[in-house]
Amino acid sequence: MINLDKKTREKYNAIAQECQEYEPIAAARNLSMAYGEDEVEDAGCDSCIHFNDGECDIYKREAEETY
Ligand code: SF4
Numbered sequence: 001m002i003n004l005d006k007k008t009r010e011k012y013n014a015i016a017q018e019c020q021e022y023e024p025i026a027a028a029r030n031l032s033m034a035y036g037e038d039e040v041e042d043a044g045c046d047s048c049i050h051f052n053d054g055e056c057d058i059y060k061r062e063a064e065e066t067y
Pocket of ligand 1 (some may be wrong): 015
């Protein structure tokens with residue numbers, strides 16, 4: 001996973017928290033399973049299969065509205 005500055009990290013996390021479509025990528029899913037969790041704890045858009053380098057429509061809408 002790429003190194004993000006704090007503001008970007010917060011943005012990704014905040015949007016993912018609100019998002020109904022969040023679907024963790026395999027790596028994130030495996031990690032949470034390894035910890036015996038059903039949910040990916042620090043979920044962020046960058047660990048979502050829909051993110052597609054910021055091309056997710058929901059992400060783009062939220063990022064424009066909120067940030
Ligand atoms: S990338 Fe898109 S679908 Fe995934 S959590 Fe973010 S806004 Fe939601």
